[in-house]
Amino acid sequence: MRYWVHINNQVQGPFDKEKLASTPGFTLASMAYPEAPAGSEPAAWKAASAYPELLAALTPSPSPAPAPAPAPAAARPAPAESPLALTMRGSLVGDPAFDAPLPAPEAAAPLPVRTGTLEPAKETPATAPAQPDPRLAQLRLKLGQLGTELAAVAETQTQLAGKLAGAVKELKELAGG
Numbered sequence: 001m002r003y004w005v006h007i008n009n010q011v012q013g014p015f016d017k018e019k020l021a022s023t024p025g026f027t028l029a030s031m032a033y034p035e036a037p038a039g040s041e042p043a044a045w046k047a048a049s050a051y052p053e054l055l056a057a058l059t060p061s062p063s064p065a066p067a068p069a070p071a072p073a074a075a076r077p078a079p080a081e082s083p084l085a086l087t088m089r090g091s092l093v094g095d096p097a098f099d100a101p102l103p104a105p106e107a108a109a110p111l112p113v114r115t116g117t118l119e120p121a122k123e124t125p126a127t128a129p130a131q132p133d134p135r136l137a138q139l140r141l142k143l144g145q146l147g148t149e150l151a152a153v154a155e156t157q158t159q160l161a162g163k164l165a166g167a168v169k170e171l172k173e174l175a176g177g
Contacts, residue, residue, distance in 0.1 A: 003054065006031040006045065017057040020048070028058055 002014035007025040014035045020026050028049040036043060048054045 001053065002035040003048075003051070004033040004035065005048070006033075017054055020054065021058050028055065 002016055004011055004013040005026055007030055015023060030048050031045045032048040032051060033045045034043050
C-alpha cells in the first residue's frame with residue numbers, strides 16, 4: 001500500500017512504506033493518508049504511528065544484545081537486605097541500628113460512629129483546671145536551692161580572685177618589681 005504524507009505544510013507522495021523511512025522530514029508523528037483503490041471509501045488523515053504497517057516499517061529493529069561482560073574477579077557477598085532497601089536507607093552496608101525488627105503498633109481504640117441527622121454542635125462546659133503535679137513543686141524547690149548554692153559559689157570565687165590578686169601583688173613587691 002502507498003501513502004500520501006503531510007511534511008513541511010505540503011502534501012507529498014504517494015510513497016511505499018519502505019520509502020517513507022528515508023523521506024526527509026517524515027516521522028511517526030507526520031500525518032499520513034493511505035492511497036485508496038478506485039471506488040473505495042477514502043480514509044482519514046492520521047498520524048503515521050496509527051498505521052501498524054508504517055509503525056513496523058519505521059520502528060528500528062532492536063539491536064543485537066551485547067556480548068556478556070566478563071565475570072568480576074571477586075564477587076561481594078550478598079547483603080542481608082535487598083539492594084533497593086539498602087539504597088533507600090542511603091547505604092549499601094548493613095546498619096545494625098536498623099536490623100532489629102520494629103515493634104508492632106499499638107492497637108488504637110475504634111472511633112465512635114454516629115448515624116442519623118446532623119445537629120449543631122453543643123458547647124461543652126469548661127472543665128475545672130487540672131490540679132498541679134506535686135512533683136513540679138518539689139522540682140521548683142530543688143531549683144531554688146541549687147540557685148542559692150550557685151550564688152554562694154560565685155561569691156566565694158570572687159573572694160578567692162581578690163585574694164589571689166593581692167598575693168600576686170605581694171610577690172611582685174618581694175621580687176623587686
